[in-house]
Amino acid sequence: MPYEVKSLNEECGIFGIWGHSDAAQITYFGLHSLQHRGQEGAGIVANDGGKLNGYRGLGLLSEVFKDDRLLLSLQGSAAIGHVRYATCGNGSVDNIQPFLFNFSNNSYALAHNGNLTNAKSLRKELEQGGAIFHSNSDTEILMHLIRRSKQPTFIEQLKESLRAVKGGFAYLLLTETSMIAALDPNAFRPLAIGQMKTGAYVIASETCALEVVGATFVRDVEPGEVIIIDDNGYHIEKYTEDTQYxxxxxxxxxxxxxxxxxxxxxxxxxxxxMGKRLAQEAPVAADMVVGVPNSSLSAASGYAEASGIPYEMGLVKSQYIARTFIQPTQELREQGVRMKLSAVRGVVEGKRIIMVDDSIVRGTTSRRIVQLLKEAGAKEVHVRIASPPLRFPCFYGIDIQTRKELIAANHSVAEIEQLITADSLSFLSEQGLIDAIGLNFDAPYSGLCMAYFNGDYPTPLYDYAEQYQASLREKISFA
Ligand code: SF4
Structure with missing residues (x-):
């Protein structure tokens, strides 16, 4: 998995199923395929004839559920689950989802992927109104809004609450009689519906989880939609028409x-x-193309194909290094890189290398990889990055909320080239990225959020507006 290599982390992954006797087991498999979206904690809640039971804990899914009896104890024909990477809230088990709420008249479980941009103000307002929060994560806010709503039905209460929260969110709710999914008005995070041969419906953060459990893709959840799944099938409602991809x-x-x-x-x-386009935009004479495993291999193969320069395995990644539980500091993350990646001397010695990577965050990892290749005898290392420079913070569910951590925020491409000791450095252009992905929505950037690269945020930043302004004044230094 690439996630120890970069200090860039997704918030979470969610999975749910309605109408299958092995619901918790299938949720486990689905979450397993979403583990790359969060490794800090995991949980599953099952619906056993209207009674909701759950288990959650810190660590990888397989660590949380290592005792088989835990999963077996989650009986019932519906379940939702969550893998967490913390961008808000601390690392205690109280913040691991799904959250289970038992009220005198009803029970609900709730899981969330993304980051709310008005969480602080909403929380303050709710607390002033008497709400008591059990965790310090954003996720609970939705449930408090639902409980406060005066709308006549649960779905209307939910829709009203969804209109109040802002930012990037994909929610999954399990009630006593239904499973409900909702997506923010910009569809920042992916969310897909699938169906199993048995007829059971599945919701997942990524379609890879549908494949893993043998479900067929039905459709993506679209911005501003609420999907309600119960014993009668699924139906779609909108909580807002004010949407834009x-x-x-x-x-x-x-x-x-x-x-x-x-x-x-x-x-x-x-x-x-992206790799093909990069080869057109930034060609260079070299003997081979080498991708940084694993997330850059697709881009590297595209670069090789378009440039006609052979693709070689000049870097290998050990699959068998014990994973340290959580790597909270940059130093430990970099130690992780050193342990995991090696340059293949027999391949790179005496050669001019094009090293393709997907992105540069702090730059320290890139410098280390360039040095690995040079120590192994590479004659030249030309770095090609298959995305534009990351210059602005993200407030929609990625844990980079300050420009301090982004080398490209305060250094030119020529400076970064020097800092990472590359013989040359180029990034993919913004238009190149948009064309390579090839979305076709009637929205800015063809329906992509490009804020990380150009600071053009698709929504107001609400509680983060000040933090954003402050981040523009920050200066970073390359350590
Ligand atoms: S700012 Fe960047 S990371 Fe955040 S949602 Fe937009 S593109 Fe994604």
Whole structure:
């Protein structure tokens, strides 16, 4: 998995199923294929004839459910689950989802992927109104809004609450009689519906999870939609008409699994196209193309194909290094890179290398990989990045909320080239990225969020507006 290599992390992955006798087991398999979206904690809640039971814990899914009896104890024909990477809230088990709420008249379980931009103000307002929060994560806010709503039905209460929360969100709710999914008005995060041969419906953050459990893709959840699944099938409602696609470009570049499709575009194909376009935009004479495993291999193969320069395995990644539980500091993450990646001397010695990577965050990892190749005898290392420079913070579910952590925020491409000790450095252009992904929505950037690259945020930033202004004044230094 690439996620220890970069200090760039997705918030979470969600999965749910309605109408299958092995609901919790299938949810486990679905979450397993979404593990790349969060490794800090996992949980599953099952619906056993209207009674909701759950289990959650810290760590990888397989660590949380290592005792088989835990999964077996979650009986019932519906379940939702969550894998977490914390962008808000601390790392305690109280913040691991799904959250289970038992009220005198009803029970609900709730899981969330994304980041709310008005969470602070809503929380303050709710607390002033008497609400008591059990966790410090954003997710609980929706449930408090639902409980406060005076609308006559649960769905109307939910829709009113969804109109109040802002930012990037994909929610999955399990009630005593239904499973409900909702997506933000920009569809920042992917969310797909599938159906199993048995007729059971499945909802997942990425389509790779549908494949893994043997479900057929039905459709993507669209911005502003609420999907209600119960024993009568599924139906779709909208909670707002004020929608505009702004799918997170980083999903295509780095986060999502290559076997997933987002809005009909296969992630591997998009990455390969980014590599092809990069070869056209930034050609260089060299003996071979080497991709940084694993997330850059698709882009590297595209670069090789378009340039006619052979693709070689000049870097290998050990699959068998014990994973340290959580790697909270940059130093430990980089130590992880050193342990995991090696340059193949027999391949790279005396050669001019084009090293393709998907993105540069702090730059320290790129410098380390360039040095690995040079120590192994590479004559030249030309770095080609299959995305534009990351210059602005993200407030929609990625844990980079300050420009301090982004080398391209305060250094020119020529400076970065020097800092990472590359013989040359080029990034994919913004238009190149948009064309490579090839979305066709009637929206800015063809329906992509490009804020990370150009600071053009598709929504107001609400509680983050000040933080954003402050981040523009920050200066970073390359350590
Ligand atoms: S700012 Fe970047 S990471 Fe955040 S949603 Fe937009 S494209 Fe994705």
């Amino acid at each position: 702004a799918i997170c470009a980083m999903e295509y570049i780095y986060f999502a699994r290559p076997d997933s499709n987002i809005a009909g575009v296969n992630v591997h194909t998009a990455r390969k196209n």
